[in-house]
Amino acid sequence: MTMRIAVLIPCYNEELTIGKVVQDFRRELPDAEIYVYDNNSRDRTAEVAREAGAIVRRETRQGKGNVVRSMFRDIDADVYVMTDGDDTYPAEFVHDLIRPIIEGEADMCIGDRHSDGSYSKENKRPFHNFGNQLVRKLINTLFHADLRDIMTGYRAFSRRFAKTMPIQSEGFEIETEMTLHALDKRFRILEIPIQYRDRPPGSHSKLNTLSDGIRVLKTVFWIFKDYKPLAFFTAVALILFLAGLGVGIPVLYEYFSFGRIAKIPSAILAVGFMVLATNSLTCGFILDTIVRHHRDYYELLQNEFKG
Template sequence: MGAQYVMKVAVLIPCYNEELTIDKVVRDWRKALPEATVYVYDNNSRDNTALIAKKAGAIVRRETRQGKGNVIRSMFRDVDADIYVMIDGDDTYPASAARTLMQPILENEADMVIGDRLSNGSYSAENKRPLHDFGNRMVRSLINRLFDSNLRDIMTGYRIFNRRFAKTMPIKSEGFEIETEMTLHALDKNFRIVEIPIDYRDRPEGSVSKLNTFRDGIRVLKTVFRIFKDYRPLAFFTAVALIFFVLGLIVGIPVISEFISTHQIAKIPSAILAVGLMILATNSLTCGFILDTIVSQHRDEYELMLNQHAWQHPLFEEKERIHW
């Protein structure tokens, strides 16, 4: 028999100007998961984040493209592991919950585990930015309606992934909307999601959030809109077609009524506009059907790619000899 396969765990910490908290974060995670490798990706910090993280025992790398999405993309590409733990460097998420969150991954019950800040009320109690709480609720409602799901925390930064998810997710976002994109991707591709409540704590005094309520809120909504269009094209273009159809009726009904009464059409511009709106409605619906077929084929290809990726990993070849 060959050597036992030892699971590799990577703790991924994207950082931008976190010198006040990064030392504690790295040390907490090295203590909570001594078998894991802690990676800190410095995203053009103007302080001593990278130096402090290295002294605390983390492997420090640099990502020059600004934005959390760009950092996560590089992390998933560069780091080879079986379990990926993604947290922030601001000391808001408890390292003590790591093993609890990892359990569904280890037992093959989940592809992504979400650290849920909202269920126990800790986020609302600790967070000093009420508009962020409102934004979380609004985006959660939109996504749950769109994908017929029942997730509680869409935008948490505390997540754990298996290798299959991390290595096959196409990351398009550049900024803080990356968490929303991960959730949407998992829902659309039928990855298994498990949510576990955690205690959230606000940033310590002197640490400044990089989030901007309105700018990042608009980015998140744009991401939801793009995902709706890209992954639910039939529903999206049916909605667009319905709008054109209703407008066409509003403009066209007086023309039809006039023709029935007088057998003549005096409102030529209205008639042309009504016909144009109806053509747009028909075209939108046709586009929806065509794109829905393409998306369905893409999902089939993605499933085949996942299967191929799974069999290429040594974990599946030696799964009866895993040592943890």
């Protein structure tokens, strides 16, 4: 049976490059259906994509996460390929990405931009590189993984992964969420080395260093809290415990030395810190149990999935 392959291209103001991207993937995958989802573009992105032979649809909710959510829900295929419309990901690597999916060796293949050094060479935004490395190190540490590229937009998915992933992100954090979901739910991940090229002259990135840096920090916090609640709240409890000790030790010294306590406010504050530390640790145990039950429930849903 022939595998149905869908190429998914989220787009926002990519008039200059989208035509070439569609043509390149049509050349590499002549039997695939190529979908361009126009995310409120103010230029001729939709018209150019349609002229190049793509199936064009519109997503009015702004943000790449919203687009990918609609793509996974609306499009029916056996293999999904996601790429960007800015012509930074060469189409010729798509065969390496989809082969493990077709052969049943992986549920998600990631186009790794870092192995050959092309991303660090072509990308002129050092703070984005720093943010990528920060998130990658955190995820690898928490999940005992060894992934090299967490935020790449060039990926291939199995039908099971695409149809059972609950997407919560609205913006560019969607790539990080996909990686987290795959690691947490024990999907099979393969990284495929690819080359990365910078945008052509005249094409401008939609990323903003300041706002996206804040998003990266929020993502780091969210990863730690939601996926590893016991570790997160234990760390919070330790900070509160040390604060309680710092405030309470002089009070205890005073009591054991003179048999009385004159620093009543300090004693109350120290007790407060210790109570908060205990509550934080308790929350960590409760939420960790909930997360474990959620993973078990997801596994049962996977058994019922009809691919």
